[in-house]
Amino acid sequence: MSKKKYKKLFFSFDNKARDLLDKTSFTHAIYSHIILPIELCIFKFGNYKMSSSFRKDLAEARNLYYTEEEIKNPKRLKRLEKDLARAFISHRMRPDEVFLYGLRNKDYWERKEFLSDREKTNIIEKYEDNEVFIELSYKNVLYVRHKAYFHRDGCIIYREEQKPAFIVFAMKHKTFFTKPVHGTWGRGATILTVANAEEASQLYDKLSEEDTWFVEEIIKQVPETAAWNPSSVNTVRIPAIRTPNGCKIIQPFFRTGRKGAIVDNAGGGGIFAVFDAETGIITTDGVDEHGGRYECHPDSGLRYKGWQVPRYEELKVIVAKLIHELTSHPRYVAFDFALTDNGWVLVEGNASGQFVGQIAEHRGVRKEFLEYYFRQKT
DSSP: OOHHHHHHHHHHHHHHHHHHHOSSHHHHHHIIIIIHHHHHHHHHHHHHTTOHHHHHHHHHHHHHTOOHHHHHOHHHHHHHHHHHHHHHHHHOOOHHHHHHTTOTTOOHHHHTTSOOHHHHHHHHHHHSOHHHHHHHHSHHHHHHHTGGGTOSOEEEEOSGGGHHHHHHHHHHHSEEEEEETTOOTTTTOEEEEOSSHHHHHHHHHHHHHHOOEEEEEOOOBOHHHHTTOTTSOOOEEEEEEEETTEEEEOSOEEEEOOTTOSOOOGGGTOEEEEBOTTTOBBOSOEEOTTSOEESBOTTTOOBOTTOBOTTHHHHHHHHHHHHHHOTTOOSEEEEEEEEETTEEEEEEEETTOOOTHHHHHOOOOHHHHHHHHTOOOO
16 A cells, blocks of 8 residues: 555544544543554654655744754653644644644644644535636636626736737736736745837746746735835735625734735735724734734834724625625635725635634634534525
8 A cells, every 4th residue: 555545544544533532522532542642653653754744844843933942852852743743633733833823732622623724625625616726726717707806907828829918918017916827825926017019028938938827917005005015915815604694704814015025925924913804903913924923013113903904894795795706606715805096806816725813813713614614505
């Protein structure tokens, strides 16, 4: 049996065991005191060779989150890494999630309140149709189907037949935003400028050889959001679950870039702060994806807590309408929106957006997510 198949079988067995034995405190004790320790021994065998991703994540965690004392003390180091492996098996949590969610030295039930990225992804891949990933993962598909929500021009760089449309687009806008069609976390995003049709043609040839790109008119955000960081478009992330009576917004957050950056993604060095899903008022300090916390934006000096997302009532109406208009009928979408003088504009939709708000609040949303995700019928 291959390592990949063995790993799949291992985690499949663990899922079934947990589902069966998590019903009462007695049956859970069987899982946590008998089955999990045996699984842990199997998983640890050969320095975690069963999961190269866990070994890589563990090495990164050592560099970012371990204390000097833990690194120098073999007993403490062994105890810590055993606990991280336990969280990986029983809660599908990467080592960094344990640290960032504030779950060191927490028990099974405290950790179970949090939705790990792997568990969320597994659920979505199991219950969503492939059409959902096509509509939301391919930036050009979402744009073509729901252009009215973007409120700006866009164009794909893919094959030679798209070249004339790109030249027309480039001559109209000259300076534009470019990102890979399959890009995430703002990687590869850049602002480009052409002076004439010849330059546009040469640029198209160069880019089409490298990847498939989506280019779009640059978003001009309102002064209220630009004040946080003028070099990036500062957006709101709205994790929304479709329900029969509208949508449920869970742990939305406001994202701000850093000085000189053109993206606001936390994965690209940006900072995010959770705001109340009903009122739009920020309730946490700013946080980055390494766990750094900021009462005020380190560049602009603006304070996070208490800031009101402008025109938030309008945005809630737009999100509730859009999630029901998506042709693939997804249960869950993480929308990114920016505010312009013409109102809220859609930046993109994500089929499997992370719940990083759990980092800022140190509050898990697993129960809330599961309750609404599976509540699809009246």
